[in-house]
Amino acid sequence: MSAQPADRAALEAFWMPFTANRQFKAAPRLLARAEGMHYWTPDGRQVLDGVAGLWCVNAGHGRREITEAVSKQIAAMDYAPPFQMGHPLAFELANAIVGIAPPGIDHVFFTNSGSESVDTALKIALAWHRVRGDGTRTRLIGRERGYHGVGFGGISVGGMVNNRKYFGALLPGVDHIRHTHDPARNLFSRGLPGHGAECADDLERLVALHDASTIAAVIVEPIAGSTGVLLPPVGYLQRLRDICTKHGILLIFDEVITGFGRTGSAFAAQEFGVVPDLITCAKGISNGAVPMGAVLVKGAIYDTFMSGPEGSIELFHGYTFSAHPVACAAALATQRIYRAGLFEQARAMAPYWSDAVHALKGRRHVVDLRAYGLVAGIELEPRPQAPGARGYEAMVAAFEAGLLVRTTGDTIALSPPLIIERSQVDRIFETIAAILDRLP
Numbered sequence: 517m518s519a520q521p522a523d524r525a526a527l528e529a530f531w532m533p534f535t536a537n538r539q540f541k542a543a544p545r546l547l548a549r550a551e552g553m554h555y556w557t558p559d560g561r562q563v564l565d566g567v568a569g570l571w572c573v574n575a576g577h578g579r580r581e582i583t584e585a586v587s588k589q590i591a592a593m594d595y596a597p598p599f600q601m602g603h604p605l606a607f608e609l610a611n612a613i614v615g616i617a618p619p620g621i622d623h624v625f626f627t628n629s630g631s632e633s634v635d636t637a638l639k640i641a642l643a644w645h646r647v648r649g650d651g652t653r654t655r656l657i658g659r660e661r662g663y664h665g666v667g668f669g670g671i672s673v674g675g676m677v678n679n680r681k682y683f684g685a686l687l688p689g690v691d692h693i694r695h696t697h698d699p700a701r702n703l704f705s706r707g708l709p710g711h712g713a714e715c716a717d718d719l720e721r722l723v724a725l726h727d728a729s730t731i732a733a734v735i736v737e738p739i740a741g742s743t744g745v746l747l748p749p750v751g752y753l754q755r756l757r758d759i760c761t762k763h764g765i766l767l768i769f770d771e772v773i774t775g776f777g778r779t780g781s782a783f784a785a786q787e788f789g790v791v792p793d794l795i796t797c798a799k800g801i802s803n804g805a806v807p808m809g810a811v812l813v814k815g816a817i818y819d820t821f822m823s824g825p826e827g828s829i830e831l832f833h834g835y836t837f838s839a840h841p842v843a844c845a846a847a848l849a850t851q852r853i854y855r856a857g858l859f860e861q862a863r864a865m866a867p868y869w870s871d872a873v874h875a876l877k878g879r880r881h882v883v884d885l886r887a888y889g890l891v892a893g894i895e896l897e898p899r900p901q902a903p904g905a906r907g908y909e910a911m912v913a914a915f916e917a918g919l920l921v922r923t924t925g926d927t928i929a930l931s932p933p934l935i936i937e938r939s940q941v942d943r944i945f946e947t948i949a950a951i952l953d954r955l956p
């Protein structure tokens with residue numbers, strides 16, 4: 517197929533994910549090539565990548581180191597079974613990831629996506645309590661407005677209504693703490709919002725309702741991306757950690773978007789100084805070049821599983837493509853790039869980024885601005901009777917103006933590759949400002 521499908525019929529067979537298929541196929545937005553901070557459309561138009569693809573391509577597109585590692589690996593060994601067999605790159609990668617993980621988190625279980633990482637983490641949490649002889653702890657707690665992928669576990673603990681309402685009763689025994697979004701007190705906060713640490717106390721309410729002896733784990737995103745870039749209020753994550761510790765509940769941070777330098781630290785756990793028991797990640801682990809995900813686990817949890825008979829499988833879980841050799845090669849090359857100082861580069865750019873975001877204050881339609889590390893949420897006032905329409909039109913207008921952004925509802929979410937330069941930051945915000953000025 518040429519990069520430019522001939523007509524609408526050629527677009528039909530592909531049922532596109534999380535996409536308004538008919539709307540898209542009537543006016544497709546196609547990408548054909550990528551390098552550095554840019555994409556190019558099939559007709560050669562350059563598009564600045566404001567979202568690292570989909571929060572994945574932290575080191576920028578087309579990194580030669582990654583391409584070469586992938587080609588070399590696929591030629592040397594295309595696939596190796598991960599059950600009862602191993603290959604050296606998987607162990608090397610696990611060590612590399614543990615090397616940048618928060619203290620005490622020293623084991624890695626490989627998956628192929630964020631959704632698989634979430635379901636894996638939830639299963640590890642349930643199994644851990646059972647292996648310890650605390651098998652009544654079966655309840656899983658998520659948070660309103662949370663996004664944890666699209667597996668049944670992830671949508672059950674997730675808190676986005678459209679992702680849940682079509683799919684039946686979901687997992688039993690799941691509950692949700694309240695979300696932290698509090699525009700009345702936190703509008704236009706610089707850095708983390710000052711109000712809302714007490715939202716964590718909602719977990720005490722659920723403990724009082726269900727009893728701690730029934731609760732296995734709590735899962736939250738340190739920064740909630742998919743519901744519009746919601747930053748954790750100062751002190752909130754620590755409070756959640758303290759309540760979990762007090763009641764013997766495992767704390768899972770879903771770092772699928774915050775992992776690998778997005779905040780300026782390797783993980784948000786380090787950035788915010790709060791160590792969970794498990795971390796889920798994906799996306800940036802391999803710079804988006806080959807699908808991969810992982811669950812990072814505290815040594816104490818792993819050790820509990822290792823206490824049974826030596827010859828027995830400790831966790832009945834895994835994927836055919838766990839630690840796929842080509843994904844491992846891509847991820848190892850990616851981690852080498854990260855180690856050379858990319859997270860520090862992101863941290864150094866963050867103040868400039870934040871200034872540029874907050875300079876949009878007062879622009880037409882802008883009702884809130886949120887920025888941290890190299891993340892931003894630009895919340896637009898929804899059009900009466902048409903929530904999401906303004907956001908969608910902003911995304912289309914940006915693409916036509918040569919800028920890739922993502923919108924969720926009426927919030928423009930930005931998460932550029934961490935290699936971004938000041939002139940490119942300027943371009944992103946000049947483009948958005950111009951779009952806001954003319955958007956109805």
Ligand SMILES: Cc1ncc(COP(=O)(O)O)c(C=O)c1O
Pocket residue numbers: 628629630631632634663664665666737741742770771772773798799
């Ligand atoms: C916090 C979070 N968890 C999980 C996922 C799911 O990841 P995937 O789409 O790779 O399954 C995402 C994807 O955006 C995410 O943002």
